[in-house]
Amino acid sequence: MPSRFARQDEVSGPVSKLLFTEQDLRSTVTDLSTPDTLLVMDEYNRAALEDIATSVVVEDTDAIEIERVTRGGGYGRVVAVGGCTALDFGRACARGMDLAVVPTILSHCCISSNRSVIRRGDVYVSEVTTAPRVAMISLPTLEKNHADMSKNWSASGFGDLFSIFAAVAEANWYADKPPQDLFRREATIGEEALTWLESEPYPLDRTGLVRLARFLHEFSVVGHNSIPVGSEHALYYALRQKYAYPRMVATHGKLVSIGTLLILRAWSERYTDFSMYYNVRHTFAKVGLPLSLPDLERMGVFPDHICTACRTLAGPNLLDQLLRTDPSLLTRVFPPSQNETAVELPISSGRLWK
Numbered sequence: 347m348p349s350r351f352a353r354q355d356e357v358s359g360p361v362s363k364l365l366f367t368e369q370d371l372r373s374t375v376t377d378l379s380t381p382d383t384l385l386v387m388d389e390y391n392r393a394a395l396e397d398i399a400t401s402v403v404v405e406d407t408d409a410i411e412i413e414r415v416t417r418g419g420g421y422g423r424v425v426a427v428g429g430c431t432a433l434d435f436g437r438a439c440a441r442g443m444d445l446a447v448v449p450t451i452l453s454h455c456c457i458s459s460n461r462s463v464i465r466r467g468d469v470y471v472s473e474v475t476t477a478p479r480v481a482m483i484s485l486p487t488l489e490k491n492h493a494d495m496s497k498n499w500s501a502s503g504f505g506d507l508f509s510i511f512a513a514v515a516e517a518n519w520y521a522d523k524p525p526q527d528l529f530r531r532e533a534t535i536g537e538e539a540l541t542w543l544e545s546e547p548y549p550l551d552r553t554g555l556v557r558l559a560r561f562l563h564e565f566s567v568v569g570h571n572s573i574p575v576g577s578e579h580a581l582y583y584a585l586r587q588k589y590a591y592p593r594m595v596a597t598h599g600k601l602v603s604i605g606t607l608l609i610l611r612a613w614s615e616r617y618t619d620f621s622m623y624y625n626v627r628h629t630f631a632k633v634g635l636p637l638s639l640p641d642l643e644r645m646g647v648f649p650d651h652i653c654t655a656c657r658t659l660a661g662p663n664l665l666d667q668l669l670r671t672d673p674s675l676l677t678r679v680f681p682p683s684q685n686e687t688a689v690e691l692p693i694s695s696g697r698l699w700k
């Protein structure tokens with residue numbers, strides 16, 4: 347089914363298929379593997395899978411390590427299993443080959459992307475690598491991994507998905523066009539996910555997880571071709587580079603959601619229309635994304651980290667510009683306590699922190 351996001355000139359090559367199976371992870375990976383398969387996985391799945399085929403276990407997407415594996419060769423296709431690091435690594439090792447990915451958590455918009463985020467020295471760079479032919483999800487595995495609410499992987503997935511609102515706001519920051527319906531026009535997939543999630547029980551059940559997987563798949567195939575990533579992702583990379591946050595707590599999507607809220611708040615103030623900002627805030631509260639200083643601190647993120655990280659970004663950056671001219675934006679978005687007084691704003695359906 348063609349995506350409502352796709353324009354013919356934006357998607358090169360065959361679009362990846364997203365498939366679901368009732369099989370467990372081991373059977374799923376076994377069925378996808380052939381004698382010339384290289385299996386790329388994270389440590390978490392090593393015990394269950396590493397005897398199936400020639401395997402590499404990864405913790406990072408270090409370019410030197412990727413180079414070592416690809417130069418070693420000995421494989422003709424790749425199956426990458428796990429979270430985004432394993433999938434990114436697998437995509438990078440599969441250039442010019444058949445690739446299948448088996449995502450085990452929905453924490454990221456990278457499921458079926460043709461790009462990998464690769465660490466080159468101290469810097470993480472997003473590079474075009476390999477689009478998977480198929481993304482295969484084992485439903486029992488997905489359910490099991492999302493039952494652990496201490497990890498709350500899907501919150502991270504939503505944090506990444508809803509970054510589309512900040513990217514659209516930023517892309518239109520200097521544009522001389524009316525903001526009416528901006529998000530409905532340019533962030534369709536985000537609007538659809540936001541509306542759906544409003545009435546969806548959380549934590550997500552199996553049906554909800556399948557729907558989230560479809561959103562993340564669709565966004566990962568074409569999303570970033572039509573919506574450029576914005577300051578929220580630049581802030582993520584700068585934070586990740588500068589501070590050693592625990593990866594399981596300060597996940598990609600959770601860190602990205604910080605910049606999303608800051609940009610959206612600034613956009614709302616600029617156009618005195620807080621409806622999208624508070625819709626997103628309401629959804630963040632539902633799924634457990636950070637909304638206050640204590641929430642940030644629980645992830646190990648402190649306000650000065652955000653300002654310092656913004657300053658290290660190369661080139662003009664909207665977030666840095668906003669925080670330099672108006673540092674209190676940070677406190678308006680992340681108040682010192684969750685119990686700040688909120689008052690109704692007569693001019694919009696949103697609410698304003700006092």
Ligand SMILES: [Zn+2]
Nearest residue numbers: 455506579602
């Ligand atoms: Zn992302």
